[in-house]
Amino acid sequence: MTEEREFRKGERKGCDDAYEYVLSLDARPRDVTVTVPGKAPIRIPNLTGKMLLRLLARGWGDRVAENIKKAVNLRLIGKGMGDWPLRK
Numbered sequence: 169m170t171e172e173r174e175f176r177k178g179e180r181k182g183c184d185d186a187y188e189y190v191l192s193l194d195a196r197p198r199d200v201t202v203t204v205p206g207k208a209p210i211r212i213p214n215l216t217g218k219m220l221l222r223l224l225a226r227g228w229g230d231r232v233a234e235n236i237k238k239a240v241n242l243r244l245i246g247k248g249m250g251d252w253p254l255r256k
Contacts, residue, residue, distance in 0.1 A: 190217035 197214040241251040
């Protein structure tokens with residue numbers, strides 16, 4: 169029960185952090201470079217939160233969360249930490 173509670177707490181924090189990040193992009197848009205496998209990198213000036221969400225939805229449809237978890241797992245595995253969730 170405690171592990172489940174900690175797991176949910178971590179998920180909630182991650183969700184809150186992502187929400188705050190998207191809001192921060194609306195307040196202060198940033199220049200970003202998007203890399204699509206097999207294509208040249210694309211520079212997007214002044215990316216806002218709404219633009220980011222639209223790009224994710226167009227690229228991944230209803231699989232946004234699944235693809236973000238894959239990206240996180242690649243970084244974790246690259247650091248030798250295993251895949252998410254780290255506590256199993």
